[in-house]
Amino acid sequence: MTEPRAVLEVDRMSHEGQVVLALRGELDNDTLGVAQDQVAAAEADAPPVLVLDLTGLEYVGSCGVRLVLLAQHGATAANRRLAVRLGHGQTRRMFDILGLTTRLEVLDRDDPEGPAT
Amino acid sequence: MTADTPELLTVAASVLDATTARAAGLQQLTEQLSRALTPSDIGRLTATTAAALIGADACAAYGRRDGADVVESLHTHGWPGDVAPFARIPLHRGRPMSDAVLTGEPVWLEDAEQWRTRYPEMAHLGVSHGHEACACLPLRVEERDLGAVVFSFFRPRAFDPAEREFLATVASLCAQALDRARLYAAERDARATAERERDRMAFLAQASRLMEAPLSVEERLRQLADLAVTGIADWSAVHLVRGARVEQVAVAHLDPEKIEFVDRLERRYPRDPEARGGAVEVARTGIPVVLPEVPDELLAASAVDATHLELIRALGMRSAIVVPLLVRGRSLGALTLVHAESGRRFGEEDLTFVGQLAATAALALDNAALYEQQRLVARTLQTALLPSELPDVPGVECAGRYLPPDPDLTDVYVGGDLYDVHPDEERGRWALTVADVCGKGPQAAALTSLIRHTVHAEVRHGLRPAEVLRRVNAAMLRHHGEARARFATMAHAVMTPDPDGVSVTLVNGGHPPGLVLRPGAPRSGRAGGGTPPGDRVEWIDLPGTLVGVFADVDLPEIDIRLDPGDTLVLYTDGVTEARGPAGFFGPERLAAVVAGLAGRSADGLADGVLAAVSDFQRGRLRDDVAVLVVRAQP
Structure with missing residues (x-):
């Protein structure tokens, strides 16, 4: 018997020069390819601001963190902005532990905690 | 009306009767032929029903495969003695049936004299046992040459135009029936071939899935051997080249008692690892072997003594195919398939399919070996990191x-x-x-x-x-x-x-x-x-x-x-x-x-x-x- 494979869905929204990629599900080695493709496609459009919305993730592994760091690196090199939404759950805790919350543009850093976030 | 009138009327009546009888006979023959499915059924009806209809004393129907230079007997009736020598007759101009087949025109021999005049070399056969007249009619439909039918008579017979036409009609009916049967047989063969191909593709797909299963290589090969005996062979075995040796890693048969029998046999007569022939040689040389028949001499050659030979014979091997497990030009082993009690035969035409099956196994083996190598490198590296x-x-x-x-x-x-x-x-x-x-x-x-x-x-x-x-x-x-x-x-x-x-x-x-x-x-x-x-x-x-x-x-x-x-x-x-x-x-x-x-x-x-x-x-x-x-x- 094998464990069910992780599932990741990525929704893309564009609004006033901002591209938002909303990730839902699990971001691990199994699903990294899906996320990478979507990020690469969004980067190819060179939006002034790329937002990775990770609030819908139930799990993010270290490869997911790397994805964010690479996106930030790419944005900086191209003189664009990368921002993230982390929510206040597991994902936020992970970025906190890694000492990354203060080093990224976290859009919902100061939002009140609650089910909606 | 003259004095001859009654006689003429009688003649006319008898002609009419004969005509009516022939028409009825043709109708009956047509019906019977329409129900006949195989060339031999059609040959039999031609040689019996049609012969009776025209009053022939003997008849033989021959079929010819596409362009073959021989005709083969479909049915013979009324010939005395052993007809086996006439089962296959080479076509040879200057013989009545051959001429009919090769020219497409009937050959009419109305008496022994005509035999001797026109076919002096064949006359002794043609008129033996009191035969006199003979009609050889080609069996043709359009341009398709299907064989010939030979009617023979003990009495001289003048084949008048009406009779010739009647016999031509009979031959034509037989030819059409034969043509239909051939088409039917071709279609049936094509369907059987398609079904066999489909089964083989399904089998290969199943084998491929098996080769990807998360099992050890040996277990996969054992399961492949087991799979092979569920449809494509009675026995199967897999040998692997291991260094200088070739070892059998799997043997399968649906009957566990037979496998037990082989195990006992091999314990009693251990295989000589240096022995030539069979799977070991195929595994070493990479050259496949097809044995449509397993000759007894081969069994005798591989037996150590009389008891051993008797036991090997008891396996009932009839036909075998041994293909190497080839990948990147190297032979990793051999796959052996044997037909025994099923009575089926392997032929050269099976090499492609069995070769594909072996290639699937070989690729899986090769991948496993490469993977193992990579893992060894990874383990070595990992050890250095800790x-x-x-x-x-x-x-x-x-x-x-x-x-x-x-x-x-x-x-x-x-x-x-x-x-x-x-x-x-x-x-x-x-x-x-x-x-x-x-x-x-x-x-x-x-x-x-x-x-x-x-x-x-x-x-x-x-x-x-x-x-x-x-x-x-x-x-x-x-x-x-x-x-x-x-x-x-x-x-x-x-x-x-x-x-x-x-x-x-x-x-x-x-x-x-x-x-x-x-x-x-x-x-x-x-x-x-x-x-x-x-x-x-x-x-x-x-x-x-x-x-x-x-x-x-x-x-x-x-x-x-x-x-x-x-x-x-x-x-x-x-x-x-x-x-x-x-x-x-x-x-x-x-x-x-x-x-x-x-x-x-x-x-x-x-x-x-x-x-x-x-x-x-x-x-x-x-x-x-x-x-x-x-x-x-x-």
Whole structure:
């Protein structure tokens, strides 16, 4: 018997020069390819601001963190902005532990905690 | 009306009767032929019903396959003596039936004289046993030449135009029936071929799936042999080349008693590994062998004595095909298929299919060997990344453990997690390190190695833990230049044992929090927080930046005191993020497991944590796991 494979869905929204990629599900080695493709496609459009919305993730592994760091690196090199939404759950805790919350543009850093976030 | 009128009327009546009878006969023949499905049925009807209809004393129907230079008997009737020599007759101009077939025109021989005049060489046969007249009619439909029918008569017979027309009609009916039967047979053969091809494709697909199954190579080959005897052979066997030897790794038959029989046979007469012929030779040479018939001489040649021969004969091998397991120009072994009791036969035409089957197995074997090679390289590399043994630290038990992920769940794995205990002999202290490099593969392994060796070098300089991590961070940044996304998380500490315990100064570069197990500690602290096992387990919540990405890192240090019996547990996220049927392993479960291991030695605790994580994933680890346990001796 094998464990069910992780599932990741990525929704893309564009609004006033901002591209938002909303990730839902699990971001691990199994699903990294899906996320990478979507990020690469969004980067190819060179939006002034790329937002990775990770609030819908139930799990993010270290490869997911790397994805964010690479996106930030790419944005900086191209003189664009990368921002993230982390929510206040597991994902936020992970970025906190890694000492990354203060080093990224976290859009919902100061939002009140609650089910909606 | 003349005086002859009644006679003429009688003649006319008899002609009319004959005509009516022939018309009725033709109708009957047509009906019967329309029901006949096979060439031999049609031949039989022609040679009996049609012959009776025209009053022939003997008849033979012959069929000719597409353009063949012989005709084959479909049915003979009324010929005396042995007709077997006439079962196949070569076509040869200058013989009546051959002429009819080859020219498409009937040959009429009305008496023995005509035989002798026109076919002097054949006359003795044609008029033997009192035969006189003979009509040879080609069986043709459009341009399709299907054979001939021969009617023979004991009396001379003038084939008048009406009779010739009638016989031509009979032949035409037979030819059409034969044509239909041929088309029917061709269609049936085509359908059977298509069905066989479909079955074979399905079989190959099944074999391919089997070759990808998460089983050992030998088990896969055994199952392939088992699969082969469910439809394509009565017996099957697989041999593998192993160094200088060729070994049989699988033998299959649907009847277990027969396999037992072979086992007994091979125990009684062990195979000579140097023996030529058979699967061993095919495995060595890479040249396939097809035996449509297994000749008895072959069995005799391979038998040691008369009893052996008798036992080999008892296997009932009728036909065999042995193909090499070829990949990239090398033969890895051989696949043997044998038909026995089914009575079926292998032919050259089966080579393609059986060759494909063997290729599937060979590819799987080759992949497995390459994979094993890669794993060996990975294991060797991984070993180099971890300490072969931990140093003895006075008054302290140290235990480190590493588990790679399940090879079935990941690609070839190397790199990633690291644990180490390294002495700073000059200052009488020891450095502890647990690190997890993001990603896997050679690049991750290179970083793991960089971390390990940087720590070793910097520890000797007597630097504080935070400074060691800064140096590691700088080294990683130098190492991967602009591509700053391959990071590592690290817990690093320096520990100084003293007579009353151990002092630890810890820094945490984005690593999962360590924990301290304090057996017998008073129930306080986080007990109210609803974490039952937390009574005796303290988390070390220490912020810090991951290493290898940012030039400036925040790395505060914390001092921890381990009293005798207290244990510090550091680990990588393969522990807490282990995923099983019950979800994630998680920090709470880890705390509970560690609490449950209170009183154990460092080794016992490390093993206990590893076992819990492995069991949680039912022994199939998705990620690697490193654990470092340090216990102040009680």
